Amino acid sequence: MTTEHTYRVAVIPADGVGKEVVAAGCRVLDAVAEQSRTFRFEWTEFPWGSDYYAKHGRMMPEDGLETLRGYDAIYFGAVGWETVPDHVSLWGLRLNITQNFDQWANVRPVTFLPGVTSPLRKAAEVELDWVVVRENSEGEYAGLGGRNLSGRGPGNEVALQTALFTEKGCERIMRFAFDLARKRRVKKVSSVTKSNAQQYGMVLWDEVFARVAQDYPDVATESVLVDAMSAKFVLHPEDLSVVVASNLNADILSDLGSALAGSLGLASSANLNPDGRFPSMFEPVHGSAPDIAGLGVANPIGQISSGALMLEHFGLAAEAARVEAAVRGATAAGVRTRDIGGNATTDEVTTAVVEALQRAVVST
Template sequence: MSNQHRFRIAAIPADGVGREVVAAGRDVLDALEARSGGRFGFHWEEFPWGSDYYAEHGVMMPDDGLEKLRNFDAIYFGAVGWPTVADHISLWGLRLRICQGFDHWANVRPVNFLPGITSPLRKADTVELDWVVVRENTEGEYAGLGGRNLSARGAGGEVAVQSALFTEVGCERIMRFAFDLARTRTRKKVASVTKSNAQQYGMVLWDDTFRRVAADYPDVETESVLVDAMAAKFVLHPEDLSVVVASNLNADILSDLGSALAGSLGLAPSANLNPERRYPSMFEPVHGSAPDIAGMGICNPIGAIGSAAMMLTHLGLPDEAKKINAAIEATTAQGLLTRDIGGNASTKAVTEAIIKNLPD
């Protein structure tokens, strides 16, 4: 039977363990394809961009990189960063260039508590915890506006200005995305993260926009919480969370906290979405490139494999995405865990178990 749906996926493993976890995710997706009876398939094209590419070419990706990616159905990304390249160069030269160039304005980061994994939260043993962080992904504190100057003054005289950009359009679209997501969940609630007591311009615009948008969703419960109080709430009252919407920096920090509370950053998937589908969206694990364990075959592939599941949902294959998530849960429940979550299983062993546990 010929493939009815053949998706073109751009793979960018990039740096460190990114190469290992992208390979793991591809193995799982290829296993699903093999079992599909020709209903769908994946055409992969891998791009060698990253810190090694920078060492050879002086850039993280070529000038026409976005044009090369434009016609793919999705992008599957590993991790970026290596000790030989300054972090701001590697991040802005590859990941943020793609996210901003393709207007990936919605970054979705679920916080999943998996069976068989010990959480540092005592409540995780007795309370069902499940929330998702929705991150504004193209402006806010990571807009990239500012500069460094006056270095001619001499040592200690340079000045740096970093400006956060908040637009009403940017705030509104991410908030409506969060409210629409909340309507699909058991607990229909959106919590907005702010810091308007100290940031009296951008975050006040954020608050004003949240109140205006909330009025269009009378069926959804709302609250507005200062970012420091929200960090405490993640630990003390996580059962009260469903959808958390926050600006670029605040959501970045809080989602990492959520992943750590679930057991490890290695577990956390994410999606960088262009919801209008004008450009291909990008799916990646939350974790970094982990140079200390890169190439050792012991990194956790679950974040990347979970990101592949999010990609399948985006591509219109939600049932296949559920199969991946069920296989992940079955694997952790069996106690097959990598080092970061208290086990000693290899990347390959966990990947093979997830493939074996895929439901028919």
Template sequence: MTPQPFRIAAIPADGIGQEVTAAGQKVLDAVAKNSDGAFAFEWTEFPWGSDYYAEHGVMMADDGLDQLRDFDAIYFGAVGWPSVPDHISLWGLRLAICQGFDQWANVRPVHFLPGITSPLRKADDTKLEWIVVRENSEGEYAGLGGRNLGARGHGGEVAVQSSLFTEVGCERIIRFAFDIARTRDRRKLSSVTKSNAQQYGMVLWDDVFKRVAKDYPDVETESVLVDAMAAKFVLKPEELSVVVASNLNADILSDLGSALAGSLGLASSANYNPERRFPSMFEPVHGSAPDIAGQGISNPIGAIASAGLMLEHFGLTAEAENLARAIRATTAAGVLPRDLGGSATTDEVTDAVIEFLKIGSLNGEQYEHNRDLSHSSTAG
């Protein structure tokens, strides 16, 4: 059998991004190995990031988008380093890819994994799990504006940063979120704005949400102001299923959700071009963490779970479910990195996930609670 090749562009970029993408690649190659030759991953790594900037004055090659265009997907690490201003590193690489490839739908699941202590007491006895859908192409991160009047001297400069909300942009992300909500056990979609204070763009969002909701009578809906939703994440998280919000609001809320689950190191994400005109990009939500980079102690779970989203994108649903169970089995067995209160290294967590992949024929309950097997297979 000739394996189906999936061509992946790997961009480890900065700091722990290099460590966690290596972990994710190792896991995906193990998934492919377990497929009995049905498919394989072909990796091409690009050296772009802050080191590249130090040498070339840009975060990625001038023809970077052209180089990436024909890949099946992009696997991204993390961007940012103290030697490069954050707005240069972000706009020069990650946002350049997201906007250049119209990756307008950002999906960030919030999973509460077994064996991990959440700061929410409610998580001890309540099943919690939801998805944040983020508009990823406009809104507050449209990049419109500028700095002027610097010639006035100290204290006289003016900066204008404009948010952009279009009816097309609002409608496509809201419909995307409704479609996800239809796949959930609880068919509910929560729309988040701050339309009481931002009376133009976010009122447009609210109006589009009300109009589109009429096409989804089977989905429960609510519209919530962002500050009230932040409180709801903490006080009533059991009421959440799918949350859709603008670029900035969803960015903040998804980080809050992951922190409530235990750590930003758990957070996975996918930047989709749903029309598949361009490759989609998969990445952990955490940053580059310069303080621990190179020590081998970073948490690879967010990157590995992002690889699972890539499997789903390729239609490998069974493999994605098997990987999700392997992650849950790993944390249930107590194989935890330092940010989750454990002592496991990046490699130890990765190897544990791969070991559980090998026993993926076990049913879910056995799989998640086979602690003794996990400890014996990862000892030493």
């Protein structure tokens, strides 16, 4: 008799379409677990987000982090709503979790799916597949700075936003990127910098990258200014494999990559605490999309693929591959939401993915 392992996962749908796509992702993951019969998920949902803020004046309870600490992972939806300032909702929930749980490695694959039209002509000519590794704990999002001198009257206030780069922080994300590159078909790491204009933090970044690269002689490297890398994403994406960048630069570039793949609705991500001291968090890259929230038309693929990243994090690589194959089967069959040229609903896409999983089991 096979003993099932139970993965305890904290579910935070949060705001807008997050509620719809998280339900879709859980449905797909439950289907994979049922097929496997070697593990199961125990979901615990937390109603934190902008609605919680409206009632309590904060995005999550004071002991929320301590509550989450005991879970194996966090499955997150999307945060943000018109009734709460964006910086309040983001720092009150998502960044509150990633910063305090030291989820310093943010992994964002850029995946081109069959049946999804890319604005890149090259997508139809060559195989494109790269991943953006984002430093997720410091850099431009360290939260250092302040607003001062407002007492001097209108027009005189000063705001300082300070980026933080530490040698240890740079090194650990770069080694993570190199280790990931060694597992890929194309073993190459592209470092993104802006050291010509940011002469302190980014120069440190460049120096650490050059030093770390010496320990990986089997991995090709390049160091590219962020503006040139933006152009490279469009003009020469076939040259990319692993792109490592600071918090802000990787945030922007990964969104560009997802748009080039067809839609932000496709983009998955993992916020990892590789040390295992805290649970890691898995979420789609898209936002809460208030304009379509509640209509049942949100693209669930980013959330589903984030679930595949969670499976991989748990050491279930075969199951993760099955989920990604099922997603490709659904899009190839023409079951697509409107953001990628179709007219399917969230539920119809989810059903197509589950059915593709079931067909795969039957065929084997």
